[in-house]
Amino acid sequence: MVLTAEILSIGDELLSGDIVNTNLAEIARALRQHGVVVERALSVPDEIDAISRALRAALSVVDRCIVTGGLGPTSDDLTAAAVAAACDLPLVRHPEAEAQVIAYFAARGRSADATQLRQADLPEGAAVLANPIGSAPGFACALGRGEVICLPGVPREMRALLAEVVLPRLAATGRLRPRARRIYRTLGLGEADLAAHIEPIAAAARGTRALRQLVVHYRVAAPEVFITLEAGDAAAAEAALRELDAPIQARLGGVLYGIGEAELAVRVGRALAEHGLRVAAAESCTGGRVAALLTATAGSSSYFHGGVVAYDNAIKTALLGVPEATLAAHGAVSEATARAMAEGLLRAFTGHAELAVAITGIAGPGGASPDKPVGTVDFAVADAAGTTHRRLHLRGDRPTIQHSAAMWALRLVWDRLVQRGLGRVLELDR
């Protein structure tokens, strides 16, 4: 039987809205990739009773309860006490955990005080899970149908413990069953329009044996929509899923920019690096977001040497050479300005960029005019072959428009690379 899990996140800050639970998504993704079925995810406050009730309820239904948060040295760190209560065990000082806390501080030239040592008080008989990078040890305890596994809430500590200790521990059960799964990455159509294209293909696929249980999900992360096809638990479904690539691409055309996990910025970077090209960005309304997306990837210095954030008109003129007359005649948000920004950047970055993308628009909420409402964004892509322009009317609030414009800028660079035969949509990336 496949291993099932609940993810239990602990912390008042999750229920007060002070924090976005990114740990949950990371743990869920890692478990899914390794073939654990995550049945539920629950967040509860820093209260011993609420935590221990949740633990008992979880382990009456699932095989593992993966807990994050509440493991630190401060007074609101109650996870160990709550697990002890749920398991009817006393909380005792674990010498192995104590040694880890002491070693952690010693490595930093400090001594662990009584507050820090509290992190070594764990339920009696718990297995201590060494924290490779932080002071709070994780631990595991038998309960109900299986086991409670507790990780720190600090994301990089959680991540390290999960990868190095927890996943091997789960794999040792021999009950992991990864499912066949394929993600189609799109930018340019809404969920319903995509569904109208995809559902007939999915319906036909369900007529075949390997894909009888095909499930389709649409995930909106504006401006992108990700279509996930999931099927069976057999390796046979992998190949059958892959055969849907061609019909899906035929239906979606340029809206489909890639298949698999890799983000658009990574695909753009990889294509540029493969062909020894560099891109630069001249950003107005995106305010550095295109540069940030491109530099998120290690090694990006090989295809991104820099950019200019030209938020003010005078900077567009001073650093990018946009003629004042162009700005006066057409305005900052115009085809002429976008083209001049991209071409000016390409000149300024001679020897450092073979492609340039420029973005100028109205992110809102202010700055609109009757003919240029909030969300109006002009893009230009320039290379040695010439400059192309596109105007889009993006929707949403300021952060959504800024992010959408940055993603569209990457998409237009990607389109140029694909047109030039330098990027391939159907290339699988994992």
Next chain:
Amino acid sequence: MVLTAEILSIGDELLSGDIVNTNLAEIARALRQHGVVVERALSVPDEIDAISRALRAALSVVDRCIVTGGLGPTSDDLTAAAVAAACDLPLVRHPEAEAQVIAYFAARGRSADATQLRQADLPEGAAVLANPIGSAPGFACALGRGEVICLPGVPREMRALLAEVVLPRLAATGRLRPRARRIYRTLGLGEADLAAHIEPIAAAARGTRALRQLVVHYRVAAPEVFITLEAGDAAAAEAALRELDAPIQARLGGVLYGIGEAELAVRVGRALAEHGLRVAAAESCTGGRVAALLTATAGSSSYFHGGVVAYDNAIKTALLGVPEATLAAHGAVSEATARAMAEGLLRAFTGHAELAVAITGIAGPGGASPDKPVGTVDFAVADAAGTTHRRLHLRGDRPTIQHSAAMWALRLVWDRLVQRGLGRVLELDR
């Protein structure tokens, strides 16, 4: 009795880790600010049984179950059917909802097809909650101790319905009880070190009547740590909490950069705007993130005219005038280069920036040397009075180091503004 709630998030994508549940944090924050106690938050897959079981369980304990997700037109949108099952009601076409779906598409010059009209099939007797900006109507249904309230999963639609329809609906119960709450924003010390400073102050405060039930939370969002003090539900606690500002600032010194909700970039921007100053950023390892943080705020064009992303050394020389000899002698990550970047930017932006911040460092995982490990970052802040430098050794993976460096850059600008008497740490922002 204060109104209690559970937030129920629906979608396989939440349990597969494909999506981070930002809706949860937004809803939780809005409910908390309005005085609803959120007791739990649960995520379940797109399965009618799992959803309806969760609804029944929630409404046997809390007064409201706020549901997001699963309201769209596609085949995995099952919320309405699940609510109908939980309430033992049939799913019927609601003419009012149907009219809204038709009007939504008509306003966009399209007609709603049968798939779209499915969104008007709701539990019999449900109250239709008009979606001000999307096609999927929300709805509310009586169940158990109170009511199920269903919102779309698309964040901006959820946000609009929550603010315009749901919060007024909850306020109409007369059972909202906002709590006194104060957030101290810090950058520069870890959770345990902060606790050592804060706990004695908190312990003393609990000796007073108004703050007897004082609760302290520490939230780590590297490189920041937010300390939240929460007390009672009385307006009296507000004033008592405020009296802790001075002792807390005295203990934390420069580590405390502000009190309240406003983010550091907003505080920096506000202080600059108040005094008619502009800042510019010369970014290497932060790759545009400082510019992105500054331009996230509407109106930032008054204090941010632009910046240069100088990822490659040659761009540092070409656009910022960093001497090649400086780069050759000291390397890109050095005090000399950081100073030259900041001063060069200030020259390049004459008339457009009175302050400049430069960031050059090793975000990793590659690029380290024995004397400059990953996380080594040199910062310089330049204004007419001179240039200051600081080297930090930041921890974490690449995205953490990049974000931390960008936040530290803002912090160093903030420090300069505070030193010059242009920014005030104790100013409350809400």
